[in-house]
Amino acid sequence: MAKGVCLVTGVGPGTGVACVRKFAAEGYDVAMCARTPDKLAALAAEIKGAHAYPTDVTDGAAVAATFAKVRKDLGPVDVLIHNAGNAVFGDFRTVDVEAMEGAWRVNVLALYHCAREAAADMQKKGAGTILITGATASLRGGASMAAFAPAKGAQRLFAQSMARTLGPEGIHVSLAIIDGVIDMPLTRSFMGDKPDEFFLKPSAIADAYYAVHMQDRSAWTFEHDLRPFGERW
Numbered sequence: 001m002a003k004g005v006c007l008v009t010g011v012g013p014g015t016g017v018a019c020v021r022k023f024a025a026e027g028y029d030v031a032m033c034a035r036t037p038d039k040l041a042a043l044a045a046e047i048k049g050a051h052a053y054p055t056d057v058t059d060g061a062a063v064a065a066t067f068a069k070v071r072k073d074l075g076p077v078d079v080l081i082h083n084a085g086n087a088v089f090g091d092f093r094t095v096d097v098e099a100m101e102g103a104w105r106v107n108v109l110a111l112y113h114c115a116r117e118a119a120a121d122m123q124k125k126g127a128g129t130i131l132i133t134g135a136t137a138s139l140r141g142g143a144s145m146a147a148f149a150p151a152k153g154a155q156r157l158f159a160q161s162m163a164r165t166l167g168p169e170g171i172h173v174s175l176a177i178i179d180g181v182i183d184m185p186l187t188r189s190f191m192g193d194k195p196d197e198f199f200l201k202p203s204a205i206a207d208a209y210y211a212v213h214m215q216d217r218s219a220w221t222f223e224h225d226l227r228p229f230g231e232r233w
Contacts, residue, residue, distance in 0.1 A: 002027060002028055002029040002049065002074075002075075003026065003027040003028050003078075004028055004029070004075075004078030004079065005028065005029050005030075005031065005070065005074045005075050005076065005077050005078050005079070006019075006023040006028040006029070006030045006031070006077070006078065006079040006080075006081065007030075007031040007033065007053075007067075007070060007077045007079070007080050007081070007114070007118065008020050008023070008030060008031070008032055008033065008081040008083060009033045009034070009055075009057050009080075009081065009082050009083055009084040009110065009114060010033075010034060010057075010082070010083035010084030010085060010133070011032040011033060011034045011039075011040060011043065011083070012034060012036075012039075013184050013185060013186070014182045014183075014184040014202045015083050015133055015178075015182060015202050015205050015206065016032075016034070016081075016083045017043060017202070018202035018203050018205060018206035019081050019083065019205075019206045019209055020032055020043065020047060020050050021047060021203070021206065022203070022206035022207060022209070022210050023079065023081075023206075023210065024047050024048060024049035024050050026210060027049075028049065028078075028079065029049055029051065029074045029075070030047075030049055030050045030051065031051050031053050031066075031070045031074060031077070032044065032050055032051065032052055032053060033053050033054070033055040033057055033066060033084075034054065034055070034084075035054060035055070035056050036054070037052065037054040040052035040053070040054055051070075051073065051074065053066045053069065053070060057084050057106075057110040057113060057114055058105040058106060058109055058110045058113070059113075060113045063110075063113040063114055063117060064113075064117060067114075067117040067118070067121075071121070076121035076122075076124065076125070077117070077118045077121045077122070077128070078121070078122070078125075078127070078128055078129070079128065079129045079130075079131070079213060080114055080115065080118035080128075080129070080130045080131070081131045081132075081133075081209065082110070082111045082114055082115070082130070082131070082132045082133065083133040084106055084107075084110050085106055085107055085133060085135075086102060086103055086106045086107075086148075087148065088102065088103045088147040088148050089147075089148065095147045099147045100147045100150075102147075103147040103148055103150070103151035104150070104151045104154065106151070107151040107152055107154070107155045108151060108154045108155050108158055111132065111155060111158060111159075112158070115130055115162060118130060119162075119166060119171060122166075122169075122170075122171045123169055123171070125170075126169060126170040127170045127171065128170070128171045128172070129171070129172045129173075129174070129212075129213045130162065130166070130171065130172070130173045130174070131174055131176070131209050131212065131213065132155065132159050132173070132174070132175045132176065133176055133178060134152060134155060134156055134159070134175045134176055134177050134178065134223075135148070135152045135177065135178050135179075136177055136178070136179040136225075136233075138152035138153045138155065138156040138177065155175075156175055156223075159173055159175045159222075160175075160222070163222050167220070170217070172212075172213070172215070172217070172220050173222065174212045174220070174221055174222055174223070174224070175222065175223050175224075176205070176208065176209065176212075176223075176224055176225070176226055177223060177224070177225040177226070178200065178205065178225075178226055178227075179225055179226065179227035179231055179233055180198075180199070180200045180226075180227045180228050180231045181194075181198065181199050181200065182199065182200050182202060182205070183196075183199035183200060183201055183202060184202070187199065197228055197229070197230060198228060198230065199228065200226060200227065200228055204226075205226055208224070208226055212224065
């Protein structure tokens with residue numbers, strides 16, 4: 001029997017699929033959300049306990065429909081991992097309106113939609129975990145981060161607000177500040193000259209997420225940063 005239900009957004013070739021593998025290996029039924037039906041179907045066929053739910057998480061109606069289907073198929077959600085994000089780079093003179101709005105929709109609005117649905121399940125049990133993939137850009141705005149940094153900063157503040165609301169109800173909200181380059185085929189193609197220790201391993205990030213999920217309520221972590229030893233900070 002499964003330990004519970006974990007829903008992961010932004011299931012792609014890095015942190016998302018690593019979290020799917022980790023939580024499935026730990027005995028959870030894992031609902032995978034992304035906008036790529038074919039890729040999700042392939043992962044569902046490969047990973048025992050993983051289930052495909054193609055969804056645009058910026059669409060509130062689509063999110064509500066997906067959660068309803070997950071509840072029917074697997075049960076109420078015990079763990080939400082909001083990993084959906086987008087990499088938009090450029091200074092404020094070159095970033096267009098669509099990029100500004102898109103960054104906010106994926107990092108903040110999508111979290112709003114998903115967290116409200118997940119919290120509704122968790123409140124009934126008086127327990128649950130919401131894990132959010134954040135970034136160093138939430139702490140400082142680089143010149144080329146005119147769209148990304150404000151969106152990640154807003155996400156961090158929204159997560160703080162959720163933590164203060166949901167903590168007394170037994171729901172653990174935690175944000176991971178990912179500081180560095182995640183090891184994926186795409187990043188390797190751009191940075192093929194970098195040594196292995198330059199990159200964050202997606203599996204190691206997933207292990208950290210699971211460890212936070214397992215924390216005792218008397219010593220919860222709201223914010224933790226993850227980076228390779230050589231990363232400047």
